[in-house]
Amino acid sequence: MDIEIMRDDLGDILYNLTKDKANYIWGDSITAIQETEAGAEVRFAHSKPQIFDMVIGADGLHSNVRRLTFGEEAQFKRTLGCYIAIFTTDNYLNLDHNQQFYTIPGKTVGIYSARDNTEAKGLFIFKSGTLTYDRHDAEEQKNLVNSVFGNEMGWETQHLLHAMKDAPDFYFDEICQIQMPTWSKGRVTLVGDAAYCPSPLSGQGTSLALVGAYVLAGELKAAQGDYAKASALYEQEMRTFAEKNQKVGLFAAESMVENSHFKILLRNWMLRVPFLMTVMFKMVVKMIAKAAKGITLKEYD
Ligand SMILES: Cc1cc2nc3c(=O)[nH]c(=O)nc-3n(C[C@H](O)[C@H](O)[C@H](O)COP(=O)(O)OP(=O)(O)OC[C@H]3O[C@@H](n4cnc5c(N)ncnc54)[C@H](O)[C@@H]3O)c2cc1C
Incomplete structure (x- = not known):
């Protein structure tokens, strides 16, 4: 059986389970992490600095904690040579827990039903070398997608391009993986996409992130707070699992966007x-x- 939990819903579930035990700081970001004898001193863009026993960077594919601790993203990013745009639209094809794709060389257009068929997600995937654009400018990204698919008249392409224009949400990014020789340095450890993003096409990223968090928490408990020991064991437990799931992402990228007619x-x-x-x-x-x-x-x- 296939059970689908949308990202926002999963976020709410996790937040409600932890909100009384964890201190959430909203609308802020880490600007520096420095190891001191007392612990990891963390500086924030807005809040006062704090000292923590450990910093766990679970801040996604474009992790800020990874950049501050291990260096620029480019050294760990493995591009799969494609870009993806995805957005919510009406389930106007009346898909019943179903998805449809239209493939032309180097490009794929798709739609799948979501939230028990009450809505759908439209998507565009295309092969491309590295593109330069503002990651925070959705209009610029939509224009980019339009420039790639605007002349394609087949299937639902034009309808979906139109739907994308007024979509209530919009995601656009390069499809890539994160591959790092190690996920921990001193008191800093990475979890989830920040450490081992398998790419959205693998469909495995959330499982990797949740399993990774479970293993790290378990090892920290077992090591009674010995963060160096726990980080090493976390990595030992997780690495092969992460690599296997990254292979799914590679396979999916090769089969979903095909160059040859x-x-x-x-x-x-x-x-x-x-x-x-x-x-x-x-x-x-x-x-x-x-x-x-x-x-x-x-x-x-
Ligand atoms: C289009 C698409 C479809 C996907 N489909 C699936 C699927 O079907 N199944 C599946 O398992 N996975 C899927 N994934 C992958 C999945 O969403 C990720 O692998 C998963 O969310 C990774 O979890 P994470 O907690 O590591 O990172 P994220 O979910 O990316 O969370 C990172 C968090 O850190 C916050 N953050 C980032 N930078 C900063 C900063 N500087 N300061 C403060 N906070 C920051 C972000 O706001 C975010 O809340 C998909 C991804 C995409 C993009």
């Missing part, structure tokens, strides 16, 4: 032959299941 025709033909389609589907499901189950979680006290 011939390969697209061949794949579409295979998908129309029920036997071949079943074989392909089973292979993909097996590969994802193997990666998703690629760790045996310890029972920490």
Whole structure:
């Protein structure tokens, strides 16, 4: 069975479970982390500096904690050679827990139903070398997507481009992974996309982030606060699991955006032959299941 939890809902669940135990600071950001004898001294853009036993950077693909501790993102980013735009729209095709994709060389247009078919997510994926744009300027990013897909008249492309214009939300980014030789330095450790982003196409990022947080918390408890020991064991437990799931991301990027007309025709033909389609589907499901189950979680006290 496929259970879908939307990102906002998961955020609410986690926040409500922790809000009485953790001190949340909103609308602020770390500007410096310095190791002192007393601990890690953290400076903020707005709040007063504080000293912590440990800093856990769970701040996503473009992690600020990673940049401050390990250096610029470029050294750890492995591009998969594509960009993705995704937004909420009406489920105007009446999809029933379903998704549809239209592939042309180097480009994919898609739509899938979400929130129990009450809405849908439109998406555009395209191959490209590195693009320069403002990461905080959604209008500029929409223009970029328009410039790539504007001349495509096939399938629902124009309808979805139109829907993107007024969408209530919009996400655009390069599809990439984060690969680092180590995730910890002194009192700083990274978790989730910040350390081992498998790319949105893998569909495994949230599981990796949650499992990573569970393992790190468990190892910290088992090591009774010995952060160096706990960080090393966290990495030992998680690394192979993270790598297996990153392979799913690589596979997905290669199969979702295809450059060759011939390969697209061949794949579409295979998908129309029920036997071949079943074989392909089973292979993909097996590969994802193997990666998703690629760790045996310890029972920490
Ligand atoms: C389009 C798309 C589709 C996806 N689909 C799936 C899917 O189907 N299944 C799946 O498992 N995963 C999916 N993912 C991946 C998943 O969203 C991520 O892997 C997951 O959210 C990683 O969790 P995280 O906590 O490490 O980072 P994030 O969820 O990115 O959280 C990082 C947090 O840090 C905050 N932050 C960032 N920088 C700063 C700063 N400087 N100061 C303070 N706070 C900061 C951010 O606001 C954010 O709240 C998808 C991702 C995308 C983009």
